[in-house]
Amino acid sequence: MLVVGLVPCVSMRHAVMQNYERRAVGVRTSDITMQLRILANHLITYHYLQDTSSEVVNAEVNQLSTLYDGRVMVINSDLRIVKDTYGISENKTIISEEVVRCARGESTSKYDRDNGYIEMTIPITETADFGEGSGAGDKKEVMRGVMLVSVSTDNIMATLDALNRQTLIIEAIVIVAIVVASVLAARVLIRPFEKITLALDQAQEGYTNDPISVTDVIETERIGDAFNRVLGRMKVLDDSRQEFVSNVSHELKTPITSMKVLADSLINQNDVPIEVYQEFMEDIAKEIEREDKIITDLLSLVKMDRTAADLTITEVDVNVLVELIMRRLRPIAQKRDVELVYESVRPVTAAVDEVKLTLIVSNLVENAIKYNKEHGWVKVTLDADHQFFTVVVADSGIGIPEDSLDHIYERFYRVDKSRSREIGGTGLGLAIAKNAVLMHRGTIKVESVEDEGTVFTVKIPLSYIGTDK
Ligand SMILES: Nc1ncnc2c1ncn2[C@@H]1O[C@H](COP(=O)(O)OP(=O)(O)OP(=O)(O)O)[C@@H](O)[C@H]1O
Ligand SMILES: [Mg+2]
Known part of the structure; x- marks a missing residue:
């Protein structure tokens, strides 16, 4: 966060500084160029290159040099210095690249940042009239000399420094503001999470059963x-x-x-x-x-x-299996005077766990016999389509009250405790049956009318689908 805030801040300061410096140097240069142009004209008018005694021009040259805190040198076409406001190089010959280039008519300007000055040259030219016979007059710029000026950029630098100081202060303020803001934001953001961690810890240690609310x-x-x-x-x-x-x-x-x-x-x-x-x-x-x-x-x-995966799947002849269960339960049915009927619509073989399927069917048939009436009947029907086989166990028994239908698959649930006890039930049979059906990815449904009878329908895939772990 700090870095994110700081980088634009610093780079902006840099950009502002550089921009200011460039502009200030540019303005200064064009300013001086203007002044030099005017001065160059005066130099020609007063024939200063030939005679440096003109008070007016000398005053102007000196004024320029003081005004810009710099040195002005006037050089004639022989590259001899006729005037140096520092007075040290007068009458000497100067051969520097800038001066030579300028003598060819090209003004130059150079900004020396390290030493803090701008050096510039401008040509001194005279417009001369040639060839009187040519009527309109053939005017031409004639090179008479060069002016070499170097001015200090100290005041630009001073402004730059002041500017730099100000932006540094702003930068510092921004940094402090960012730091404070980040700390505050972090606090504010973290506090709810600390709270929730505390609440979770307490819940885990069992101090409280209250719901967590942050x-x-x-x-x-x-x-x-x-x-x-x-x-x-x-x-x-x-x-x-x-x-x-x-x-x-x-x-x-x-x-x-x-x-x-x-x-x-x-x-x-x-x-x-x-x-x-x-x-x-x-x-x-x-x-x-x-x-x-x-x-x-x-x-x-x-x-x-x-483990739901603990199924031992084999191809089972379901008809044979159901018949076997019926034969085993027939004595009990006879004892209670209940008629057992088996109807097989078609032969069915399915990939199932034989033991578990036996548990399912025998529990349902056993219940149908147990919770029946005298002279009652139990009818088991086996059918199949191309995907599922269905075992329907219908009885003419006492039925299950509507409000109990939702609970009969719960462990130890019995509709009529006293009566069930008499018959000998524990309330585990349907829980076992339902579990076994679900392990086969099947469904179990019940319909019942009190005092009339109950119908359980179990539907199981013919081929085992497997578990999704
Ligand atoms: N065919 C049915 N007709 C009427 N009531 C039934 C029938 N099947 C189950 N019930 C009711 O659902 C209850 C739960 O049945 P479940 O088979 O789970 O237990 P149980 O038969 O009492 O004991 P267990 O089967 O463990 O010996 C039974 O006690 C009975 O009240
Ligand atoms: Mg039972």
């Missing part, structure tokens, strides 16, 4: 907003993680508590009949089964969370 400039406000969004997202993640952990521990503890109660009551009673023993032990076995299922479900969920 509204000094738009940029910091935006940084603050962006950071608040990140914080918000982190908070949501943290909350859901905490909820998940507390749900997990609760779910894992429930069967163990029941087992403990059952075991304790057996231990504390004497002479327990063998039938009671048997009954209690059956209950304990059920609880163990339940615990095992929860752990298996949790593990498959956690596995899916960790």
Whole structure:
């Protein structure tokens, strides 16, 4: 910033100085040239080159020399000095380049900057009349001599110095102003960023949960907003993680508590009949089964969370796979008096992860059986177009209330807690199914009417698209 301000300042001073000097020397030179021309005429008129006694001309020559603080020499055509205002070179012959050039009719002027003078020559000419017979008269300039003048440029230099001093002062003021302005600007610009850094540090160290707000400039406000969004997202993640952990521990503890109660009551009673023993032990076995299922479900969920790329893709005959799942679930359906129907519109083979697809279909069909009514039915339909295959699981069950539809894929979410518990659900099945569908770049949709039934539609690409990491 300092340099940016300084460079134009200094270079401007230079330019101004040079310009002034050139102009001042030019004006001085043309001034003197004028005076010399007039003087040259007088020299001729008063025949000064032949006789230097003319008072008038001498006075004029001296006046010129004092006026410009310089030396005037009048030289005749033989290059002899007839008058030198310094009085030292009179009657001497001068042969210098300028004088010789001038004697040929060419005025010269030379500015010697280092020694501080301007040297100039102008020819002294006379207009002579030739050839009387030629009528109109043949006028011609005849070279009679040369005037050599050197004048001091001290006063120009003095002005230049004064000027230089003034501009230097201005320059110094400008520098100070720039420095002050830069420091102030830097302070003003940096302060909001310092503030936001402090706020970020505090947020990171956990002093505060308040949103960050540094509204000094738009940029910091935006940084603050962006950071608040990140914080918000982190908070949501943290909350859901905490909820998940507390749900997990609760779910894992429930069967163990029941087992403990059952075991304790057996231990504390004497002479327990063998039938009671048997009954209690059956209950304990059920609880163990339940615990095992929860752990298996949790593990498959956690596995899916960790790496979405962990799919083992093979060409799978989806018809065979669905049929197998149906056969496995048929006993449960029969127990609940639910009719299981499978309709395959066409043969389907797809590049999928067999285990995960099994999880998807079996969870959906299992739910359809579990949340059904007596004498109800479950219908599974498999179809495909050239891009996707669809598995539709429809049931005649209890349905899902509209305000629960948004939540059924959440971990541990159950519509009717007491009823689900009775049926034995943990609320992980649909979370697992949805994760598995998403890993295959598929979609899962649900439509439901309470007391009438539910339809889940899963749509998965026939060939695996891959993950975008
Ligand atoms: N076909 C359905 N009909 C009615 N309600 C359903 C249906 N499928 C799921 N639900 C509701 O959605 C909830 C979540 O289902 P999800 O499969 O995730 O858990 P769950 O079946 O209770 O337990 P899990 O599957 O882990 O054993 C269920 O508790 C149930 O209330
Ligand atoms: Mg389920």
